Amino acid sequence: MASSIVDKSRRNDRLAAWLIKAGGLFVIVAVIGILMLIARVALPLFYAPSADRLPEVSAELQALLATDGSGTSQTRELGESGSLTITLLPGNRFAVQRRNVEKDLLGNEKTTEQSYKLSDPLPGTISTFWLGRKGQNLYAGTDNGWLVRWDLSGDGEGRLIETVEAFKDHRRITALATVLGDNSLAVGDARGEITTWMPIAKPGSGEDKQLALIHHLPGFAQPVSRLLASPRDKSLAAFDAGGTIRLVHMTSERLLLELQAGLPVTAAAFADRGRQLVVAGADGRSVAWKLDIPHPEISFSTLFGKVWYEGYNKPEYVWQSSAATDDFEPKISLMPLIFGTFKATLFAxxxxVPLALLGAIYTSQFMAPSLKGRIKPAVEIMAAVPSVVVGFLAGLWLAPLMDKHLLALFLATIMVPAMLLAAILVWRPLAEKTEIGRNLKGYEFLGLLPVVVLALWLSGQLAVPLEATFFGADLKQWLYSALGVRYDQRNSIIIAIALGFAVIPIIFTIAEDALSNVPRNLSAASLALGASRWQTAWRVVLPSALPGVFSAIMIGFGRAVGETMIVLMATGNTPIMSWSLFNGLRSLSANIAVEIPEAPLNGTLYRTLFLSAVLLFVLTFIINTAAELLRQRFRKKYGRY
Structure with missing residues (x-):
């Protein structure tokens, strides 16, 4: 009978062990499977582009071939406003012919012609020129490495804006073209190098921006003979005299494709919004390719490095996925999102951590058992409050309240600890000498609640006269005018309080359990040797429970890193990299929630969001792995207890 019971228990134990192993294995496989599914969507971002040569060139593609940049005259149609024609004349001069079309309220058109010449003295002989697609700027390159720019946007005659010595070695500039949007100028030279230039504001330049070298693109061993901008994105097709074609992207500085035309190219054009390229030679032969370049703007440098974007005066980390114009360049640096994730987590x-750990130490070591039985469940219930409720209250109640009483908050951070310390200093002799103090042992914090309320009330009362006296009755305006600090209503202070509120129950509960499970004989021995209750808690109980306390902190950290709704609702969702307490932020998880509804399926933004999910997964895994290693180390160190 006894042996059958033992055998049955062993079978049950083996079954339970197998079930536990199977469950653990299932969890591991499920996690790896989820990661692989997410990574499968993100990986095409890094696939190499491809091109298929078309067997024949259709008449439609033949008709698209143009010779802009290779002749002595260029014309731009300016929509309903008319047209602009530039002709290069002997003697470094340009003839400008503008046709202006005006419509009155009744729809009647009035056409006027304007002609003039640009004959400004130049530092060299013009070797190539380019008229911007919008007809606002005329660029010229010289045979000794100078760039010249005229402004043609006004109703009067064109104005020379600047001459720039682009190359100190005076190499010949052989090709020019503006990239999509007409803001950046691509320059090809006799050494085969390709660079892009952009007007930026410089000290002393006044209202006119000056051309600055922004990007170096993959070039050739031979001189660049021609440049052609893609109508789809910031890509370029560059040609050399031998018929080699390189497709490069300006912002990512990637070499996308290298094609061989097999003939010197004299005309080229993009078709199907940049998805096809057709070229022709002097003998009339033409070649065309179908291009598959789904994500040209993606590279490790654009995702994780500083990038010099159009409209910026220096390289920066920027996230801006969309805008209202067709020539908008997506800015998809993940660094502001990673920074925002860690900033929110750190402040929270x-x-x-201090509130949760000190609360756990007091609850486990000093609080009366009867009161502990009520306080601990109440704190644990806080963890059940939905994140969306916390975020809603933080964004719509706490943020406006703090905006109105900002100085009171700062005063409270000083008044509350100071008055608590004063109350404790007064309470200690009373607790030792009076019957009331001995009867309230374990209930001390109840007597401190009125002190906290009084400190908060005093902070609110003192804030108004102090703000009027020292900060001109407006602390937020003073911060901006005196320190240059902008105050956003939904800022990092809000997220620290709201996200901290969500994390406190987790850290408190696990840490309190770890502290309470320390054997009582350790604390009893410490007290018997003359240590105070605080010395026992700090030097005996806390080190013994350190692995559990550390686990509590890291679980809370993981909870904060992955939080979405609180960060989404309690911050301004501004993807900026600033440590200021008064600015907002955007985290990886919140960014996914904001952007994914608007992301086109399988587009660059869509796959980048999945990449950020993979990154968040990997970051969490690394943090948890490091935490487990440290926990094991603490466990070995304090295992003797």
Whole structure:
């Protein structure tokens, strides 16, 4: 009978062990499977582009071939406003002919002609020129490495804006073209190098921006003979005299494709919004390719490095996925999102960890058991509050309240600790000498609640006269005028409090359990040797429970890193990299929630969001792995207890 019971227990134990192993294995496989599914969507971002040569060139493609940039005259149609024609004349001069079309309220058109010449003295002989697609700027390159720019946007005659010595070695500039949007100028030279230039504001330049070298693109061993901008994105097709074609992207500085035309190219054009390229030679032969370049703007440098975007005066980390114009360049640096994730987590942990750990130490070591039985469940219930509720209250109640009483908050951070310390200093002798103090042992914090309320009330009362006296009755305006700090209503202080509120129950519960499970004989021995209750808690109980306490902190950290709704609702979702407490942020998880509804299926933004999900997964895995290694180390160190 006894042996059958033992055998049955062993079978049950083996079954339970197998079930536990199977469950753990299932969890591991499920996690890896989810990661692979997410990564499968993100990986095409890094696939190499491809091109298929078309067996024949259709008449439609033949008709698209143009010779802009290779002749002595260029014309731009300016929509309903008319047209502009530039002709290069002998002697470094340009003839400008503008046709202006005006419509009155009744729809009647009036056409006027304007002609003039540009004959400004130049530092060299013009070797090539380019008229911007919008007809606002005329660029010229010289045979000794100078760039010249005229402004043709006004109703009067064109104005010379600047001459720039582009190359100190005076190499010949052989090709020019403006990239999509007409803001950046691509320059090809006799050494086969390709660079892009952009007007930026410089000190002393006044209202006119000056051309600056922005990007170096993959070039050739031979001189660049021609440049052609893609109508789809910031890509370029560059040609050399031998018929080699390189497709490069300006912002990512990637070499996308290299094609061989087999003939010197004299005319070229993009078709199907940049998805096809057709070229022709002097003998009339033509070649065409179908291009598959789904994500030309993606590279590790654009995702994780500083990039010099159009309209910026220096390289920066920028996330801006969309805009209202067709020639908008997506800015998809993940660094502001990674920074925002860690900033929100750091500030939340700085708020939550001290409160949660001190609360756990007091609850486990000093609080009366009867009161502990009520307080601990109440704190644990806080963890059940939905994140969306916390975010809603933080964004619509706490943020406006703090905006109105900002100085009171700063005063409270000083008044509350100071008055608590004063109350404790007064309470200690009373607790030792009076019957009331001995009877309230374990209930001390109840007597401190009125002190906290009084400190908060005093902070609110003192804030108004202090703000009027020292900050001109407006602390936020003073911060901006005196320190240059902007105050956003939904800022990092809000997220620290709201996210900290969500993390505190997790850290408190796990840490309190770890502290309470320390054997009582350790604390009893410490007290018997003359240590105070605080010395026992700090030097005996806390080190013994350190692995569990550390686990509590890291679980809270993981909770904060992956939080979405609180960060989404309690911050301004501004993807900026600033440590200021008064600015907002955008985290990886919140960015996915914001952007994914508007992301085109399988587009660059869509796949980048999945990449950020993979990154968030990997970051969490690394943090948890490091935390487990440290926990094991603490466990070995304090295992003797």
């Amino acid at each position: 942990m700085l708020f939550a």
